[in-house]
Amino acid sequence: MPSVAVPAEDAGVPRGTRVELDPTTREFARNILFGGSPARALRLSTSGVRALDELRAGTVVSPAAASLARRLIDAGMADPLPGPVAVAFDVTVIIPVRDRLLELEDCLQGLGGEHPVLVVDDESADPEAIAAVCSQHGARVARRSGGGGPGAARNFGLSLIRTEFVAFLDSDCVSSPGWISRLAGHLTDPLVAAVAPRIVPIAGTDRGAATRYASARSPLDLGDRSARVAPGTRVSYVPTAALLVRRAAIGEGFDEELRYGEDVDLVWRLVDAGWRVRYDPTVQVAHREPSSWSGLLRRRYRYGTSVVPLTRRHPGATSPLVLQPWSALTVLALLARRPLCAAATCATGTGLIVRRLRTTGLGWRQLTWPMASSLWPTFLGLGRWCGQFASPVLVLLLVRPGARGRTRRRRRVALGMLLLCPGLSEWARRRPKLDPFRFGLGVLADEAAYGAGVWRQCLRDRLWSPLVPSTARTASGLTAQNKSDYHSSCAG
Numbered sequence: 001m002p003s004v005a006v007p008a009e010d011a012g013v014p015r016g017t018r019v020e021l022d023p024t025t026r027e028f029a030r031n032i033l034f035g036g037s038p039a040r041a042l043r044l045s046t047s048g049v050r051a052l053d054e055l056r057a058g059t060v061v062s063p064a065a066a067s068l069a070r071r072l073i074d075a076g077m078a079d080p081l082p083g084p085v086a087v088a089f090d091v092t093v094i095i096p097v098r099d100r101l102l103e104l105e106d107c108l109q110g111l112g113g114e115h116p117v118l119v120v121d122d123e124s125a126d127p128e129a130i131a132a133v134c135s136q137h138g139a140r141v142a143r144r145s146g147g148g149g150p151g152a153a154r155n156f157g158l159s160l161i162r163t164e165f166v167a168f169l170d171s172d173c174v175s176s177p178g179w180i181s182r183l184a185g186h187l188t189d190p191l192v193a194a195v196a197p198r199i200v201p202i203a204g205t206d207r208g209a210a211t212r213y214a215s216a217r218s219p220l221d222l223g224d225r226s227a228r229v230a231p232g233t234r235v236s237y238v239p240t241a242a243l244l245v246r247r248a249a250i251g252e253g254f255d256e257e258l259r260y261g262e263d264v265d266l267v268w269r270l271v272d273a274g275w276r277v278r279y280d281p282t283v284q285v286a287h288r289e290p291s292s293w294s295g296l297l298r299r300r301y302r303y304g305t306s307v308v309p310l311t312r313r314h315p316g317a318t319s320p321l322v323l324q325p326w327s328a329l330t331v332l333a334l335l336a337r338r339p340l341c342a343a344a345t346c347a348t349g350t351g352l353i354v355r356r357l358r359t360t361g362l363g364w365r366q367l368t369w370p371m372a373s374s375l376w377p378t379f380l381g382l383g384r385w386c387g388q389f390a391s392p393v394l395v396l397l398l399v400r401p402g403a404r405g406r407t408r409r410r411r412r413v414a415l416g417m418l419l420l421c422p423g424l425s426e427w428a429r430r431r432p433k434l435d436p437f438r439f440g441l442g443v444l445a446d447e448a449a450y451g452a453g454v455w456r457q458c459l460r461d462r463l464w465s466p467l468v469p470s471t472a473r474t475a476s477g478l479t480a481q482n483k484s485d486y487h488s489s490c491a492g
Contacts, residue, residue, distance in 0.1 A: 006275055010191060011063070011066065011067075012063060012067040012068075012069060013060055013069045013070050013073065013080065014060070014066070014188055014189055014190075015060055016060060017060045017066075017069060017080055017188075017189070018082070019060065019069045019072065019078050019080055019081065020078060021033075021072070022035060022076065022077055022078055022079055022225070023225070025077045031043060031044045031045075031048070031049050033077055035077050036076040037227070037233040037234040038232065038233070039370065040075060042072075042075070044068075050064070051065040051067075051069075055069055055072075055078075073276075079227075082186050082188060083185050084178065084181045084184065084185055085184040085185055089180065089181060090164040091163055091164070091165040091180060091184070091244070092115065092118055092161045092163040092165075093116065093166075093167045093168075093169055094117075094118050094154055094157035094158070094161070094168055095107060095117065095118070095120065095139075096119075096120045096122055096153035097120070097122065097130065097171040098121070098122040098123060098124050098153075099124045099126070100171045100172060101124075101126070101129050101130065103172045104119070104134075104171045105136075107169065107171050107173055108133065108139055109137065110173075110175045111169075113137065113138055114178075114180070114181075115167070116140070117134075117138070117139035117140065118140050118142060118160060119141045119142070119171075120143075120144055120153040120154070120156050120157045121142065121143040121144065122144050122152070123143075123144065123145060123147050144156045149256075150240075150254075150262070151255065151256050151258060151259075152254070154240070154253060154254055155254055155256060158247075158250075158253045161247075163247065165184070165244060166247050166250075167242075167243070168240045168242070168243045168245065169242050169285070170240070170242070172241075172287060172288040173199070173241055173242055173287050173288075174285070176284075176285075179283050179285060180244060182280075182282070182283045183195045183280060183283050186244075191275060191276050192246070192276045192278055193245060193246045193249035193275035193277060194238075194245040194250075194267070194275075194278070195243075195278040196229070196239070196242065196243045196244070196277075196278070196280070197242050197280060197281070197283035197284055198221065198224070198281035198282075198284045199218065199221055199222070199241050199242060199285055199286075201214055201221070201286070201289045202286040202287060202288050207433075208291065209293075209434060209438050209442075210292050210293045211289070211291050212433045213296070213439060214291075214296055215432070216433070216439070217430070217432070217442070217443070217446070218289055219300065220239050222235055222279060222281070223235075226282070228276060228277070228278060228279075229271070229278065229279050231268055231271065231314065231317040232317070232322065235279050237263070237264040237267050238263070238267060238277065240262075240263035240266070241285070241287055242285040250270070253266070254266055255313070257309075258306065258310075260302050260303060260305060260306035261307070261309060264306070265310060265313055265314070268310075268313075268314050272314075293442075293445070297445060297446065297449040298449075300446055300450045300453070301449045301452055301453040303450060303453060304449070304450040304451060304452060304453020304455075305453040305456060306453075307453075307454045308457035308458060308460075308461050309457075311463060311465060311466050316470075318465075318466050319465070319469065320385055320388065320389065320454075320468070321381050321382070321384075322470055322471070323381065323382075324471070325349075325471050326345055326346070326371065327349060327375055327378040328378055328471075329345040329349075330342050330345045330375060330378075331375060331382060333345055335414045335417070335418070336414070337410055337414075346375075350368050350371040350372075353368075353370055353371055379421065380422050382418060383418040383419065383420075383421050384422045384447060385469060386418050387418075387419055387422060387447035387448060387451070388448065388450055388454070389451045389454070389455065389467055391419065391448045391451070392448075394415050394418065394419055395419075420444075422443065423439060423440035423441075423443030423444060424440050426439070426443060427439045427440065454466055454467065455467070
């Protein structure tokens with residue numbers, strides 16, 4: 001199911017666009033930028049430096065600044081800062097729903113009647129009640145027979161509308177007035193096909209451990225940093241729980257054979273066709289999270305089952321972990337208590353980076369920074385991969401008798417760090433309203449449930465690549481990156 005190709009040759013971002021460098025982009029000697037996702041070094045010519053000064057001074061005016069802005073945005077080194085669209089915006093909101101009557105009422109109320117709304121009833125048990133709620137809020141309702149899940153329901157809605165833009169919104173989401181117009185500024189760029197807000201959990205009255213965990217670690221919340229969305233980057237997908245799209249770009253819409261992961265597939269097809277997809281966390285839409293551990297883990301398990309179908313449709317895009325080889329070898333040597341070996345591999349990796357980047361004019365401190373900064377993320381990435389796909393084996397190794405004394409203690413310390421540090425690191429960063437012990441155990445259970453879903457589909461389909469880490473041989477010392485968390489949103 002291919003998406004429509006981009007309409008025209010890229011001449012850079014539109015005139016008048018405001019752009020700012022990403023906070024993680026480092027500047028050296030005025031003409032060298034380092035950063036992006038994946039990380040890279042970019043050396044600017046004299047005209048490039050002038051174009052960068054123009055971007056800093058205000059909006060894009062010259063063709064050189066437009067071209068540089070596009071290159072920086074595509075590399076993840078900069079982000080566009082569009083304002084809200086002031087003119088009338090031709091958009092229809094499509095909401096797939098099945099039985100969520102109270103949630104649907106809150107969802108429609110949050111929209112505030114700003115735009116036309118089409119609710120697709122995917123075989124609810126009480127269609128009259130759904131129709132009554134829609135009528136109360138001025139929304140059009142269309143009933144679809146046959147079930148089929150959110151992808152099929154959204155496609156049915158697409159067949160009934162003719163507006164230039166479409167906003168997909170799940171029935172368990174609550175938005176606020178103006179969220180569509182604030183996102184719409186990104187679509188003034190003719191190459192942007194879709195833009196997603198940040199999905200944040202609704203603050204509930206239930207203050208149980210599961211609710212507090214979900215509030216801090218929702219799989220739909222992709223963080224507070226803007227990003228271009230593409231496989232292999234910091235934000236590799238966005239969910240369609242809330243998504244504003246260009247109708248002409250998405251062709252036939254969602255792949256109805258996918259019960260989960262249909263939103264990831266859509267985003268990746270758009271990227272493959274040459275479109276840009278943006279994530280803008282300055283706009284937020286609230287989402288109801290499961291209130292029990294069983295609900296949380298069942299959802300994560302279902303998300304895991306989507307990876308194998310996505311792998312067949314997008315080979316190479318679903319590697320669970322991307323490692324820079326020398327960083328990975330250094331971390332493994334440290335875990336094995338081999339400091340000399342770790343020092344040798346770290347020095348070798350750093351030497352290769354220096355050799356590849358020596359023509360950029362960077363100093364030794366800047367050249368050695370990529371390797372040094374990659375070690376901790378590499379360790380966390382390995383630990384998270386172990387938690388997803390090898391946690392039962394590691395737990396058995398932790399409790400298995402055999403080696404005694406110092407060897408046994410070293411093994412337990414190394415394996416314990418791999419399993420626990422990712423969760424504890426998240427706790428330190430997020431500071432959730434949950435103690436580190438329960439939060440860490442929640443992370444372990446969360447990742448194991450996701451991995452169980454992946455394992456199930458891999459065993460059933462005899463496909464093993466979704467379990468196998470890949471390597472990235474780059475001059476920048478690419479940090480480890482988990483890529484296997486591709487989550488979908490559900491209307492049913």
